[in-house]
Structure formats: structure tokens, C-alpha cells
Amino acid sequence: MSSATDALNRVFGYPSFRGQQGDIVDHVIDGGDALVLMPTGGGKSLCYQIPALVRPGTGVVVSPLIALMQDQVDALRTVGVRAGFLNSSQDLDERRVVEAEFLAGELDLLYVAPEGLGTAGVQRLLDRGKISLFAIDEAHCVAQWGHDFRPDYLALSMLHERWPDVPRIALTATATPATRDEIAERLQLTEARHFTASFDRPNIQYRIVGKNSPSRQLLELLRSEHAGDSGIVYCLSRASVEKHAEFLSQNGIPALPYHAGLDARTRFTNQSRFLREDGLVMVATIAFGMGIDKPDVRFVAHLDLPKSLEGYYQETGRAGRDGLPSTAWLAYGLQDVMQQRKMIESSDGDLAFRRNAGQHLEAMLALCESVTCRRAQILSYFGQPSETACGNCDTCLTPPSSWDGTVPAQKLLSTVVRLQKERGQKFGAGQSIDILLGKRTDKVSRFRHDELSVFGIGADLKETEWRGVVRQLLAGGFLAVEGEYGTIALTPRSAEILKGERKVMMRREVPSPRTSSSRSGSATGKPPAAAPADLSPEGADLFERLRAWRGATAKEQSVPAYVIFHDATLRAIAALAPQTLDQLGTVSGVGQSKLTKFGDQVLATVRGEAVPESSAEAPALLPSADPALSTRSAVPASPARSAASAAPARSAAPARTSRSQAAAAGPSRSGRSQPAVAGPDDAIPLPPEPDFDEDSGAYEF
Template sequence: MTSPVPPLSVSTATDALNRVFGYPAFRGQQGDIVEHVIAGGDALVLMPTGGGKSLCYQIPALVRPGTGVVISPLIALMQDQVDALRTLGVRAGFLNSTQDLDERRLVEAEFVAGELDLLYVAPEGLGTPGVQRLLDRGTISLFAIDEAHCVAQWGHDFRPDYLNLSMLHERWPDVPRIALTATATPATRDEIATRLQLTGARHFTASFDRPNIQYRIVGKNAPSKQLLDLLRSEHAGHCGIVYCLSRASVEKHASFLTENGIPALPYHAGLDARTRAANQARFLREDGLVMVATIAFGMGIDKPDVRFVAHLDLPKSVEGYYQETGRAGRDGLPSTAWLAYGLQDVVQQRKMIDGSDGDAAHRRNAGRHLDAMLALCESVTCRREQLLSYFGQQDTAPTCGNCDVCLNPPESWDGTVPAQKLLSTVFRLQKERGQKFGAGQSIDILTGKRTDKVTQFRHDELTVFGIGADLREAEWRGVVRQLLAGGFLAVEGEYGTLVLTDRSGEVLRGERKLMMRRETAAPKAGRSSGGSRGGSGGRAAAPPVDLPEAAVPVFERLRAWRGSVAKEQGVPAYVIFHDATLRAIAALSPRTMDELGTVSGVGQSKLTKFGQQVLDAVAEAGPE
């Protein structure tokens, strides 16, 4: 364990914000939430990733008497969270399965003696009688339930142990509780409140908009090469996350990127715990690394300088997509959320739902989640508007100006006749021949290709053979994809064969007009690319775009100093100072401790610990 930290003396929320965290003022609803919890009120807080949720419980824990108990599912990150707080002068500790007996006893003694401001525990641990008896022996200032969406049984990060957290209210009825999440639809919000017995809590819902993130969804065509082009042209030397659906795909793409000069690490449940922990630690501590991962990675990652999140497979839900893309740009700088999406993604996801072990209600719910995700992918309107609407937030602006649809509006075209042709092909195969095939066979029939399979089954004798030669294969795949997305076509069975649905007749009978999205060329990187252009994977990351040219050498010197200190202390670099703080220091070029203390993000503890070193680094990088 780290050495004991002397108690902080803060009397008000503003005092804690300024002296401990170094921020001049609260953002958005932070101030209202903090004052409500300090006064003893329960709260349910919905705030986007990077919106400052942690301050909403950390500051009340400093102001109220006792220890704030934080329930977090992120065992692998607790050490970093505690290290970051102790760097700020906050007395923090954690209890989880990674500790040995002596470490655990020390933390327990600190808690009972009232020597901790914050104590992090996992939900699994909180459910044990031992931890509950321990908490009874101390003074609890509040309970903070982080990642509260884990309680939602239909959610993408469901954790069964969260269901037991209703006992907090029953066992400690006078202790205020604050539940926090970055992802929740109105329905999930209600489920969280009900399951955690927070129905009487005050709800605080911040805007879900992340204006610094540029959302882009592209047609999938050689996704490995598409990804490599993106990283080389826009994010050379940058830190990012690449999400894949399978473990094999993770390994394949991590190797592919490394072979092409981009340092990348794999992360998935098939790796042993030590390898996963080592890779996560490297990602948090090193600059310019790319993590290629399944969705097992990322929740609670507090790395502020993730410049891109790329998806090589279709996410299962909008909630999952939003949560994963939200790991980019926590520092507020321009970042990219990029998704490659194709017909096979739709087929694969439908097959997974149909073959799942859940009951009919589970499959229907999974289908609804997928439908919403497909609607986002196929949208001809602003992506951001679609996202915000999904979470119950109506945006007054018609376009955001920072997504692929706004930057390069797609054309729409009347796809009714091509849709009728394709559905007719499926109908004739299914009804006249008693056969079912995947999309490829139907497209070959429509485009008039006499492949071995077409001639083997005498499909060139069908009346629909060759009637779709006016469209390219890629265009036909788009028609199939959009029919699947709209529920006018379905897939079934192990081989993903196409079948008609109850809605197919609307199109075949001409009762439904179908406007479809025509694929366009990818937009040039806009203001949110945040990176260099046209480089190779080995190039250094571009300096921040909003930094004056004269301040760039100062910023780079500060980054080098920070890296050295972080390595010496064994903590991620952002625990010392975020890039945003270093940029502000570089732009100001302070000469005195008083000047340095005016920079946002430089609290009293960090000023005392690092102030003179920072001033020395600024002076060394300054003009001769």
C-alpha cells in the first residue's frame, strides 16, 4: 500500500473543487448534484463519459463526515483509481480479490479508524457478510453506485451482483446513495431506479451529446485495409481502441496492425488474467498504443487521450455502441468514432439472436436492440440526432456538422422495384423450388451470373434470372442489407438463408415505397480527426491542434517530464496531469507558483508535489 495521506481540510464543495481538483467552477449540473448529495439526498445521475461523474460523489465524500463507499465493477482499475486520488491528496483505498491478507487488513483498519475519504469495493465483495460487518463498524458518508446500468437485465454490461444492491437502502437507510451511469434509455433509467430502490431519488440527466466526437459509419470492404488507412491517414501515433466481435478477429487484427508498423495489443476473455492485466496496464501507461479488443475491455477506462474508437463488427445495441465510442476524447479534444458495417454483420447478428439460449422475450428484446442499431447505420439523417433521440434527448439543431451524414450527405433513391425483384427471387426459390439460399445466390441470379451453383440448381431457368443486371453486386448487397434492417426480409438457420417475413407482402404488392440509402465516398477527415495526415504508423502523434506554435516545444517538454515521473511512480501519465492541463500550462508558460496555481487541473496537492518541477520544465523549453 502507499503511505498514509494526511486528512484534507475542505469545508465546502467549491473549496474541495478548487483546492483538491484544481478546477475553478462546476460544469453543467455537477454543482446541483453535489449540493443535493451533501445535503443527504439520493440521486440518479446520467452523464456522458468524460462528463465528470466521479466528482459528483468524490466531492460530497470529502465534505460529509465519514468515508464514501464506491461500488464499482472495475476491479482491474481500482489500483489506478486510488493512485490518482492519492496524487490529489485524497485518502483512498480499495478492497477486492487482488489483495493479500496484510493489504486488506491495513485498508480495513484505516476505514474503521476514519482515515479514508473514499473506499472502493466490488459488488461481489459488498454482498459478503464480512464486508457488511466491516462497514457497520465505520462511518459511511455516502454510497456511490458506479456503472449503475450494470443492474439492467436487458443491458449490455449486466452484472447479477448489482441486483443485490437494493440492500444498501435496507441496511443503511440514513446513508445517501448516488447511482451513476453514462448509458441509459428512459426505460433503463426506470429499471435502475426500481432495482436499486431509488424511486424517490432525484434524477439528473445531462446532455448525451459528445460534440468533439465525429461519428462515421462506412460500408465494409476489406475492413483490415480500411482500418489501416484510417489510422495511417488520420491517427498516426495516436492511442485508440479497435473492437471486434470474436477472439480470433481480435488476435488477427492486433497482429495485422503490428506487422504494418502500428503498435497494437490484444484483449479478450480467452487470454489468461495476467496477460490481460499486463496489456491493459501498458495501454493505460504508454502513448500511441492501439488496443484491439472484444467488448470485455473498456468499461471504466479513464484514459483521456483515446483519439479514436473503431468497430470492425456491428455492435449489438445503440447503448453498447454509445458506451464504447464514448471512450474516445474524454479530454474534449477532437476524436473519431468509426464503424465498418456490411451485410454479413446483419446476417451474423440475426443468427446469433435466433440461436441464443434466452427465452422468446429475450430474443425479442435483442431484436429490438439490433433494429435500433441498424436504423442508426442506415440513417440518411444526422447520426448525432439519431443517437440523442434514442436516449430521449431532442436536439434543436437539424444537423451537427460533425458526422459523416452531415459532412457528406448520402443520396436516397427509390429502391422499391429492386426490392420487389429481390423478394420475388427469394419467393420463387422458396415457394416454387422449396429451396433456401443466402444473399449471394439471390444476387447471382438477379445479375445473371451462371456460376456453378446457379447452373447446378438450374436457377438460370427462373424468370427472375438476369432481371437485376442494372445494379452492381455491391448495390444489391445494400438492398439486401436494408431489407433486413427494415424487417422486410429475414435470415434463418445455421447458414443464414434468406426468408420472407410478414412484411414482405407490403413491398411485393406495391403497398410500400422504399427509399434507400445510396452509398457515397467516405468524407474527408473533418475538424474532429484530431490527427496528422498521410503518415506511416511509426510517426509521432501530431501536437494538439489548438496549441499556439510557440507553445508546442513547451508542451512536448512537459509531456516528457510527465512520462518520466509517471514511470518512476508506476502510474498512468494522466494521473500526474491530463494533456488538457499540460496544454494550458504550455500556453500560459507560468514563471511562478502563483501563476501555475491558476491553471485548471492544478490543485493544491499537485502544486505542492510537482509545481517546481513543472516550472523548471517550462523554463528549460522556453526561448534561449
């Protein structure tokens, strides 16, 4: 057995690597550079953690979000890995403790932010120690045309120049072929070996529905399919975030808001609660979520259209990291198309920027309007074409029909022509639809649009159908959005339809399917989540007792429940009902470190006996004494539920205790104060978002 596989087996209790993990690990252990593209939940962290533990020295991990470093380090320490971090949340004494550990060779992994790595002080520190590798997480942040560009990542090319003999591994879950090339070029990884896993997330069901009272549509989704589940709801503006968080809370769904308009302490508190409590819904702007390692997110819902397919894929990928059935749900309507077009046209960016943004939007609109398999279209976009339909998206489960929309398209375009040429006027889509339907509204009468020859010629279609026609013409580039008021206008392509040179086939809207959220799930549409359907009644009862024990232990140590054990491991324990530590050690997911820490407690729970105290020392914790974190009045805590995630692996910890581990136990155990932790000021920084005007129904940028 190789040292890498041995570490995987002894610490995490997993028998083997999955997919390309083994090849990546071996390549980096041998000193090779690597660019790894692997979907969220695929086990990317394993690809640098194992080499860092096998190679001599400390693995330096570049992570963009310091607010989440604490959770990453906590999880590693729980399984016995000597991990630490350096970031702006620490005072001088606390930094010195971590620096001393690094110089003494007492850290297996050291997490730093890209801006910190760019400082002379950190670089001099690294020069004095022994580095086993550099891992650049979220590597797509270096792509200047990407959806998560961060300028500090551009400076990471200096890693190769300053430490040429240290292997580097860059990892991302989202990158088109062009973005991969840009990552390799900007990080000087052109000679690195590329590893590309499948971008398919078979446990995620992709669903895109017509937007019609989105608040009620969302509530229906959560009540009927995701009651009690953790999830993320994305909105474009902070006003929409507040509105929908309040709406869900008023309707019995525990929800928290997250956006740049909230103060740092509130963002930090809400972020921490979402990570540590079960059954919460985070309503947030799209900047939230990068690095969120919460495996049991059962759904991701978008109430506004994402700007790109890359962003959509990454955001939806935060659901179902544990491999269990999950839902990616998007409500999409005419206003989304018009607002996105308007944002691009009114942008201060140069022509190249607007062209790039337009191309990203075209790909997103193509997915929304597709009549073929959503998953196949996503995979094709990322360079992995699929010849077969997935059977687990809305278009596969309830195939939409197409209809010949050529004549309606001609009527709509003719209306726009007559308004402009006969009256010298431009209006939004709503006015053209009212004219076609023959509605004598105040505006129609005031502008005498009832005298136009096209007035009332579209009465054969409903208003919702006409809105679908406009939306699909906008998506196809046959209509454009112009000016401050979002009026619609013809494009060069419009003439093809008006002259009868192009036939226009349109998607006919169908009811949203309520079916399985996985290819092997139930037919009820309710994901099985943590329900141990494969267990006997006795096993199911034991599973619930184990979850209760895990919840209490996690609360005692102020860590998320999944840091103790994942649901898959608890299910396996419940099925086996082990009576000895040796038997418990055979369960997948129970490594030597957790066997030592929690073994006696688990066996007592299995036997129905009083649970002894754990031998585990709590890792460095978020400051639970902070009154902001102890507030529970806004949203009630939900019953514990967690789920199994893809297994990252760590090596067994050396017998000696490092400075950070001694400090982590707190004064009651070691007599030393706790090391620094991420504080409220380290909540994820967010860019400003547009404001939503409730009266006009438009966004102000």
C-alpha cells in the same frame, strides 16, 4: 465560497463546477439520494468524490472491475486524497491495513466490488465505521435487459435497507428512459432525485462506412487520420481480434489483443500497457473498456456491428474523454445483419428475450441505414430529441442521397419466392444475387437456377449495390434470416412490396468523409490531438519539454502520464510560462497538492534548468517488477502523448499520513512493504465469444 467549491479549487485548481455537477454535489452533501446520467467524460466521479470529502466519514464506491481499482486509487492519492480498496487481490494482512484505516477514519474513499459488498465480513466492517455515502458506479449493470447486466448488482438494493440514513448516488453514462426506471426500481431509488445531463458528445465524429475489406479500411483510417494515436478496435470474436491485432502490428501500428481466450496474465499485461503507454491500439472483444479511464483515446473502431445502440454509445464514448476531437468509426455490411439476426433466432433465450434483442438490433440498424444526422438519432433514442443537425457526422458532412429501390426490392423478393415455391429451396443472399446478375456459377448451374424467369433481370445493378439492397431489406424487416445456414426468407411485410403497396427508398452509399473530427477542428480530418496549435513557437517548444518531463515522472511513479497533469494543463503552463509558484498556482488544473509535489520541477522545466527531485511519494503501484509487465518486445512503446480530461475534483488531503499512504511509498521510503495491488488474475473477466470460421466467413456460436 462553499466547502465543495473550495475543495475543487484548492486541490484541482478548477474555479467552478460544470453543468449540473454543482447541483448534484450539493444535493448529496445535504443527504439526498441521486440517480445521475452523464456521458463518459462528463465528470461523473466528481459528483460523489466531493460529497465524500465534505461529509463526515468514508465514501464507499461500488465499482464492478477490481482490475481498475488500482488506477482509480493511484489517481486519487496523487492529488492527496486518502483512498483505498478492498478486493480479492489482497492477502489477509493487506486487507487488515485498509480495514484499520477505515475504522480509524483515515480513508476519504473506499472502493469495493459489488460481490465483495455482498459478503457478511464487509458488511460487518461497514457497520463498525462511519459511512458518508454509497456511490454505485456503472449503475446500468443492474438492468436485466441491458447490455452489461451483472447479477451482483441486484443485491445492492440492501444498501437502503441496512443503512437507511446514508445517501446513495447511482451513476451511469448509458441508459434509455426505460433503463433509468429499472435502475431506480431495482436499487430502491424511486424517491431519488434524477439528474440527466446531455448525452451529446460534440467532440466525437460518428462515421459508419460500408464494409469492404475491413482490415484495409481500418489501416487506411489509422494511417491517414490517427497515426500515433491511442485507440480501441472492437471485434465480435477472439479469432478476429487476433487476426486484426497481428495485421496492424505487421503494418507498423503498435497493437495488442484482448479477449477471453488469452490467459489472465496476458490480459492483465496488455490492459496495463494500454493504460500506461501512449500510442497503443487495443484490439478487443466488446467486454473490454468498462471503467477504462484513459482520456486520450482518439478513436474507437468497430469491425462488427454492435448488438444495441446502448452498447454502441457506451463503447464509442471511450473515445475523447478529454474533450478533444475523436472518431467513432464503424464498418457495416450485409454479413453483419445476417449474423446478428441469426444470433437472435438461434438464441436459447425465451420469446421475451428474443423480442428485446430484436428491438435493440432494430435501433442499431436504423442508425446504420439512416440518411439523417447520426447524432440527432442517437440523442433521440436516449430521450433527448434534437431538431438541428450536428454538422459533425458522416451524413451531415457528406449527405447521402436516397433512391427508389422499389423495383430492385421486388426483383429480389421475387427471386426468393421462386426459389421456395418453384424449387422448394432456400439459399443465402449470395445465391439470389448471382441469379439476378445472371452469373453462371457452379452452384447456379448445378441447381439449374439459370432456368428461372428472374435469371439475369438484375444486371442493371452492381453486386455491391445488390448487397446493399439485401442489407436494407433485412434491416427494414422485409427479409428474415433462417436456420443454421443463414438462408433468407420472406416476412409478413414482404407482401407490401411485392404487391406494390409500399414504396422502398434506399440509402445510396457515398465515400467516407475525411473531415474534421470536431465541430471546431481542422478541415484535414486529422484531429489536432495534443498539438498546441494555439501556442507560439516558444510555447510549443516548452509544451514538448513539459510533456517529456511528465512522461519521465509518470514512468518513475508507474502511473499513466495523465495522472501527473493533463495536456490542457500543460498547454496552459506553456502559454503562461510562470516564474513563481504563485503564478503556477493560478493555472487551471494545478491544485495545492500537485503544486507542492511538482511545482519546483515544473518551474525548473519552464526556466530550462536542471529538474530537482520531486517531493511526491509514489502511490501504491502496479508491480513493475513483474516480468510480464516489463516485456516490451511485442509492441514498441510510442512517444508520450496524453490529453486533458474532464476534471473530477477531490478535497485537499489532511496533513497526517494514513497507513496506506505510508505503505505506498515502498520500502525505500517508509520501510514497509507495498500494499497489495491488482494482479494478473484480476484482469477483466470476459464471457465466451463466438468463433469465426475463416473459410465460411461465418461465426460459430
